[in-house]
Amino acid sequence: MKRLxxxxxxxxxxxxxxxxxxxLRPGEIPSPLVGRVAPDFTVxxxxxxxxxxxxxxxxxxxxxINVWASWCAACEDExxxxxxxxxxxPVYGLNYKDExxxxxxxxxxxxxxxxxxxxxxxxxxxxxxxxxxxxxTYILDAEGVVRKKHIGAITERTLREEILPLVRQLQAEAEx
Amino acid sequence: xISLRWLMTALLILAVAATAFGKGDDxxxxxxxxxxxxxxxxxxxxxxxxxxxxxDSNADLAKDMRAKVRELMREGRSDEAIRRYMTExxxxxxxxxxxxxxxxxxxxxxxxxxGITAVGVALVIARRRSDRHPQVLSPEEHDRLRRLLDDxxxxx
Numbered sequence: 321m322k323r324l325x326x327x328x329x330x331x332x333x334x335x336x337x338x339x340x341x342x343x344l345r346p347g348e349i350p351s352p353l354v355g356r357v358a359p360d361f362t363v364x365x366x367x368x369x370x371x372x373x374x375x376x377x378x379x380x381x382x383x384x385i386n387v388w389a390s391w392c393a394a395c396e397d398e399x400x401x402x403x404x405x406x407x408x409x410p411v412y413g414l415n416y417k418d419e420x421x422x423x424x425x426x427x428x429x430x431x432x433x434x435x436x437x438x439x440x441x442x443x444x445x446x447x448x449x450x451x452x453x454x455x456x457t458y459i460l461d462a463e464g465v466v467r468k469k470h471i472g473a474i475t476e477r478t479l480r481e482e483i484l485p486l487v488r489q490l491q492a493e494a495e496x
Numbered sequence: 497x498i499s500l501r502w503l504m505t506a507l508l509i510l511a512v513a514a515t516a517f518g519k520g521d522d523x524x525x526x527x528x529x530x531x532x533x534x535x536x537x538x539x540x541x542x543x544x545x546x547x548x549x550x551x552d553s554n555a556d557l558a559k560d561m562r563a564k565v566r567e568l569m570r571e572g573r574s575d576e577a578i579r580r581y582m583t584e585x586x587x588x589x590x591x592x593x594x595x596x597x598x599x600x601x602x603x604x605x606x607x608x609x610x611g612i613t614a615v616g617v618a619l620v621i622a623r624r625r626s627d628r629h630p631q632v633l634s635p636e637e638h639d640r641l642r643r644l645l646d647d648x649x650x651x652x
Contacts, residue, residue: 349543352587417556443560450585452543452557 351450351469358385358458358466359448366415366423366437373412373438379464382490384411384483386434387446387456389418390426395455398473399430402457405479409487410435416454417443459486462494520563529569536565536575539592540582549592 353359362374378385386402388395405411413434415423420439427437440446449458457470468486470478524530537551542558550558550565561582568578579591588594596604633641 346546349589350587352584443557447560447564448585450587452586 348471349452351466353450353458353466354469356466357464358460361438361445361448363445364439366413366420366427366439369420369439373436375464377436378410378412378460379462381462382409382487382494383435383460384409384487385414385449385458385460386411387414387416387449387451387454387458389416389454390422391418392454394473396430398455398475401474401476401479403431403433405474405483405487406433406435408484409491413437414445415439415441416446416451417441457483459483459490461490521559521566524566524569532575533566533569536569536578537562539579540565541590541592543586543590 358375360375362372365371365373384405388399388402402411411434413427413432413436415437418439418441420441423437423439427434438445443451445451453471455473457474458466459468459470461467467490468483470483474483524533534551538549540550540561542548542550542553542555542561544555544557545553548555548558550561564581565578568581573581582590588600594600594603
């Protein structure tokens with residue numbers, strides 16, 4: 321009995337360790353931006369090159385920045401949920417490393433209810449924000465502090481269980 | 497022929513000028529500067545293809561990060577400042593040698609700790625085995641073994 325105990329302990333410890341390993345997602349790198357004021361930027365509006373949009377326009381209320389591109393297949397998958405989110409909170413689209421006419425055509429096809437679309441053709445803003453893949457979604461509180469970074473496509477479940485509850489909580493915080 | 501030589505010279509001057517005032521990911525003309533760039537870029541992880549440095553990676557993001565490192569070098573920033581610029585945006589994960597701090601203790605010390613534990617366990621097991629199985633037969637055992645073997649031979 322005693323001889324069996326040690327291998328059993330080792331087996332259980334290893335199983336737990338590897339089990340925890342399975343739940344980790346190494347593709348999702350935690351952002352140092354969370355908890356800090358989002359880096360400011362001024363970029364052209366996607367639809368109107370003469371108009372510039374900067375981050376300070378977003379302050380004062382809870383907002384969401386959705387990083388996307390017309391060449392990104394997962395962005396198409398998540399777009400209905402991004403549009404659903406935009407019914408609840410201002411969502412700004414950051415068009416990342418894309419071409420203007422392709423991006424506009426994509427929006428016309430997929431639907432566009434972004435509060436504004438920002439154009440970042442060479443990924444400069446993306447680099448400032450630590451974007452390393454699209455889609456990525458940042459949730460900012462009313463003070464402009466990044467409260468969450470969601471990496472990858474938003475699904476019906478992440479929208480319902482993670483993003484909307486946080487947005488509503490932040491909106492309630494901002495009101496009180 | 498002269499015009500061709502002129503053309504070549506002009507092209508060469510243009511090429512040198514382009515690298516001196518180079519933009520984006522073009523190499524530096526000064527080999528020492530280029531070596532410094534390679535040293536920094538080698539230590540920065542490409543976030544898309546995690547096992548590769550931004551120096552080795554062909555990923556689009558790695559190209560942008562290389563261009564940024566060159567830009568920061570042109571601004572005269574120190575190696576340390578450039579690394580800090582990247583960690584402020586991408587976290588410690590972007591460094592192939594993460595800094596030593598409580599959050600990374602496990603990362604730094606676990607391998608040595610595991611190695612020491614493994615050697616310790618191996619030693620304990622080896623010692624127990626040699627205690628349990630003496631190598632030499634006692635004289636009585638020796639006699640008994642001979643008798644058993646003899647019996648067997650008789651039977652055949």
